């Protein structure tokens with residue numbers, strides 16, 4: 045059965061009963077079909093999810109007037125035959141209801157990390173793959189270039205490989221970069237994209253010649269996951285942001301990385317910063333908000349503040365009771381969240 049021609053034939057009728065009969069026939073045929081429906085359009089095969097189609101057809105069948113029925117039929121015809129793609133992603137807005145995997149709320153709660161394929165949870169301080177996955181799907185297209193100047197274990201580049209985006213990662217720590225390269229090699233490159241991992245200090249690395257060599261002019265997405273100052277000491281290297289001597293120095297170092305990478309992001313494109321606050325000498329240090337201000341000072345426009353649940357470290361989980369006592373006695377709350385700030389250049 046060709047769904048589109050059935051819809052078009054229903055649209056050509058002026059009798060509600062006849063329209064419902066044609067629509068009902070499509071509905072019952074689809075009920076018995078398999079999960080993904082393939083239909084021909086302009087010489088290529090298109091696919092659509094069966095549950096989406098059934099929901100739309102059910103709504104049409106339940107509609108009482110011919111005008112409304114035709115309105116829904118027309119909408120379905122358009123969603124199946126016209127691609128309405130934005131400039132910065134591959135989301136077809138005419139079929140927006142099908143993108144149930146894309147989060148549009150500002151509260152992100154993940155039960156567990158995606159540990160499939162090359163993703164491993166063994167790098168202390170890595171972020172969950174769902175973070176770059178969400179942003180790459182929403183703010184990039186296949187073939188775009190992504191930069192992560194705090195690449196750590198390589199999570200962003202692994203997601204780039206999975207989703208068909210090119211990516212560059214920079215990591216200060218040689219050992220960490222080497223391990224990331226190994227992980228990255230374990231992930232299949234089904235879209236035949238390019239991923240490059242450089243060892244260096246993201247605040248001083250000269251990107252221009254590296255990009256020229258790769259024949260890349262600019263990036264279409266930037267993702268920053270810096271150390272949350274000294275919460276985790278990543279190395280003893282003085283250029284490591286986790287070795288900053290004060291909040292001011294941390295922000296200065298972070299600002300230098302932003303300043304060094306900002307010129308290579310295309311105007312109008314997006315940047316995500318993942319950061320948490322810290323507690324020191326009985327005081328909550330709002331690192332997240334300081335970093336947000338630093339980004340805005342550098343010229344970025346704030347688009348969203350996302351609160352994400354925070355996985356406690358095993359050490360803290362084992363001392364749950366002790367931390368609860370400390371919180372009760374000390375008048376503070378235990379960290380259970382971190383921030384993801386979304387900016388646009």
Ligand SMILES: C[S@@+](CC[C@H](N)C(=O)[O-])C[C@H]1O[C@@H](n2cnc3c(N)ncnc32)[C@H](O)[C@@H]1O
Pocket residue numbers: 167169170171172193194195196197198199200214215216217220244245246247269270271272278279283284285286
């Ligand atoms: C929070 S981790 C990033 C983890 C990463 N998102 C992942 O999923 O594995 C921060 C990383 O930044 C690195 N780093 C710290 N200072 C840096 C600098 N100046 N230049 C480049 N990397 C740096 C650290 O070695 C660490 O691996």
